[in-house]
Amino acid sequence: MKPEYTAYQNSPHSRVKCVECHVGSGAGWYVRSKITGLYQVYAVITGQVPRPILTPIESLRPAMETCEHCHWPEKFYDRKQRNIISYLADETTTAWNVHLQMKTSASNSALGNAQGIHWHINKDVKIEYISSVRNREKIPWVKYTNLKTGEVTIFEDKDEKLTAAQHDTLAIRKMDCIDCHNRPSHNYQAPQNFIDELITAGKIPHELPDVKLVAMDVLNQDYSTSDSAMMAIKTQVDEYYSAMYPELLETSKKEIEKAIAGMQEGYSQNFFPKMKVKWTAYPNHIGHMETNGCFRCHNDRHTSASGKVISRDCNLCHSIVAQGTNDEMQISNSFNPLEFKHPVEINEEWRTKLCADCHYKLY
Template sequence: MSEVRPPDEPDAGTPGEPSIGPPGQPSANPSPVPADPPSPSDAEPTVETRSLYRHPLAGVGGAIMVAGSLMLLVLVAIDMTSGGHNTYRSLVTYVAMPSVVLMGAVIFLLAIRRQVMNAKRRGQKVQFTFRVEPSNPRYMRSLWVFLGVGALVFLVVGWSGFKGYEATDSVAFCGQTCHKVMKPEAVTYEHSPHARVLCVECHIGSGTSFWVRSKIDGMRQVVATLTNSYPRPIPTPVENLRPAQQTCETCHWPNQFYGRKLVTRRYYRTDQQNSPWTISLLVNIGGSNTRTGSQEGIHWHMLIGKKIEYLAADEKRQVIPWVRVTRDDGTVTVYKDPSASGYPDPDDPETEFRVFDCMDCHNRPSHLFLPPAVAINQELARGTISTDLPYVRRVGLDLLNTTYTSQEEAAEKIRSTLLAYYEQVYPDRVDELRDKIEAASDALIRVYENNFFPTMKTDYRSHLNNLSHFVNVGCFRCHGSDKVSDTGEKITGACDTCHTIVAQGPSTDTSELDNDLLGLEFQHPVDIGKQWQEIRCTDCHTPQEGY
C-alpha cells in the first residue's frame, strides 16, 4: 500500500545580508525578496510506500495467521498419523485452529482498513498497487515466498474445513461432544439396530438445504448448552424430521415390503417362581408384493397409491381423533371420534394434515428406552438374572421404577436394596443365593444405565414407543378405537389383522407349547377369562408402571 503525501513546507530561506546605510534608509545592497512558495495543490505529490504491517494490528493479525497455520499443519499431521478416532482432537484440528487462522485474517484486514481511513482523514490519497517487477530479484523472491505460503495456507485451511465438516457429521461429535446433554441418545443408539447408520443420515439426510438448516439449528443448541438452558428431557424433533421417503426409504424399499416374520417372545410373571410364558406369532408384515400383486399386512399403510392422513390432539401424537384414508381408486374414507375435541379443524384450509409414514409407528428406531418389564424379561431369558431368585422380577420392576437423582445413586441403592430384600425375606437362603443376587444386581444396574437417565429426566415414560401396544398405546391410537366413518365403519382392532399366534404356553421350550399354524386364540398368562377382549393391554400394562 502506498500513500500520496504533500511535500514538507518550504524553508523560510537564509536571511539577507545586513543592510548598509543609516537607519530608515534603504539598503544599498538589499536582499532579494523571495518568491511566494507554491501552493500544495500546485506541488508534485510524493509517493511514500508503507508496509502493510506498519499498523500494530496488522502485525498481530499476520502473526496469528502464520502461527495458526503452522500449528494447523502440525495438528493435521498428528491426526493423519494417529490411530483411532478422537472427537476432541478432530474438533481442535479441524474446527478450532482454522477459526484461529480466520480470526488472524480478520484482524489483518481490519488493520488495513484502519490505515486507509486514517490516511483519508489526513487528506491523503491511498493507492493499492500490484506491480510485478521481474527484473528485481529481491522482489521476485518475496513474490514466490508469498505465493507459496498463500497456496499452502489455502490448501491446509481448505482441507481442515473439509475435515471439520466430517467431524461435525460424525457419530462421536453428535453423541459425545456434549456428554450430559446427549448421553441418553448416544447410549441407546449404540444398542440399536441402526448402530452402523450415521446420525446425520436420518437427522439430516442428503441435500444442501437440510444440511445448512441443521447447522443453523445446531448453533442454537450450542448456545443452549453453554448457557445451561436446554430442555430436560431433550424433545423428539418430530416436526423437523425429514419425510421418511427421503431417509428411511433410501435403505428400506417399500416395493419390497412383503411376507411374514416369525417372532418368539418370552415373558415372566411376577410370582415367586418367575414363571415363564412363551408366545410365538407370525407378524404379518405384508406390503405390496410386486411378484404376486398382493397388498396386505402392516405395511399396507405404506403402499404406493394409498395415502393416510391424520390430525393429532397432542404434541406427541398419542391422541389421534381424526383419520382420512385415500385408496388406489380415489375413494376417501374419514374416521373420527365424535366425542373428541381439542384438535385442528379439518375444514379449515390452513390446517396441516400429517401424512402417515414410517416414523408414525417406528418412532424410536435408534433411541429406544426399554420399559422395566421388557428389559427384565430379556435379562431373565438370557440368564443374567436367575429365575431361582424368588420374586426377582417383581422386586426388579420396583427397583427400576424407583426415582433416583443420578445413575450413581441408582447403582448403589439397587445393589444394597436387592441384597437387603433377600437377607430380610429369605435369611436362610441368602448365602446360597449370594452369587446370583450379585449377578442380578449387575444386570439391573446395566438395564438402568442403558435406559434411565435421571439428570436428563429421560426414560421410557418421556420417550414413548409406538411400535406395538404393550405399555404404550401405539397401534391403539387408531385401531380398536372409537373412531367411526359416516357409514358406521370402524378401523379394525382384531388381533389377527397384524399377527397370528402359532404357539403359546408356560414354558421356554417351544416344543412344549400349544401350537397351530392356522392360529390360536390369545391366552393371557394369568387367567382373566375374556376380559382381555373387552379392554386394551395398556389399561393394565400402564406407561407409569412399565409392565
C-alpha cells in the same frame, strides 16, 4: 446426547451415522439441521435444552428421503416371526412365550387381498391424521384416501371428537415410516421388557426366587440421579433377600450380586434422569402393550360415516402361532392362528380394555 448415543449403540442402526437420519444431502435440510444441531449443542452446554428434548423433532429429515435411502418399502418382506419371552412377577418367575408371525407385507396366497402392515405406505394409499397432543399419542381423526380411485374415508374417534376450533388450529400430518418406527435407533425400554431380556440372556439369574418381582419394585421408582439409582438397586435388593430369604445371602451370594449388576446395567441403558429420558417420555409406537402405539388408531372406536371401524382384530397384524409356559404350550400355524390367551386371569378384560390401560402402570 448421552441417552441418544447409548440407545443408538444397542440398536440395529448402530453402524448408521447420526447424520444419515438427522442431516440429509439436500442443501436446504443440511442448513436447517446444522443450525438447530448447533443450537442443541449450545443449549445442552448452557442448560437451556428442554428436558427431555421435545419430540417429534422438527429438524428430522423426511422419512422418504432417509429411511428409503436404505430400505425399499415396495420390497416384499417375508412374514417375520417374533418369539417373545416374558416373565411373570411370581415366585418362580414363570416364563410366558408368545410366538407371533408378523404380517409385514401382503400374504402371498390366493385368498383375499389383505395387504398387511406396510399397506399404509403403499403408493396407492394416503393416510393423514390429526393428533390432539404434541407427542402424537392421541389421534382422534384419520383420513384415508385411495389414490387410485380418489375415494376418501374419514374415521373419527367417537369418544374424543375434535372441536371446530381444534380443526382450525391443529396440523394435518401425512403418515410415514416415523409414525410407526419412531424409535429406530433410540429405543428406551420399559423395565418389564429390558428385565425380561436380561433374564433370558442369563445376566439376571432366573433361579433366584421373586427376581422379576423385586426388579419391578426397584425399577419402577423415580430416582433423581443415576448414582442414587445404582445405590438404591443394591440396597433394596439386598434388603429384600435378607428379609424374605435370609439363607440365600449365604448360599446364593453370587446370584444376588449378579442380579444387582444386571438390574444396574438395564437401568443405565434405559434411564437417564439428568435429561429426564425414559420410556414414558419417548413411547415406542410399534405394538400396543405399554403404550397404545398401533391402538392409537386401531382401537375399534374410530368410525366412518358409513360405520366402518379401524379394526383391533387380533389377527389383523399378526398370527399367534404358539403361546404358553414352557411346560404347557399351545402350538398351531399361520393358517389356524390361536386365539389369544392372557397369561394371568383378568376376566377376559383384554377384550374390552386396551392393553396399555393396565400395562402402562402394571407394577
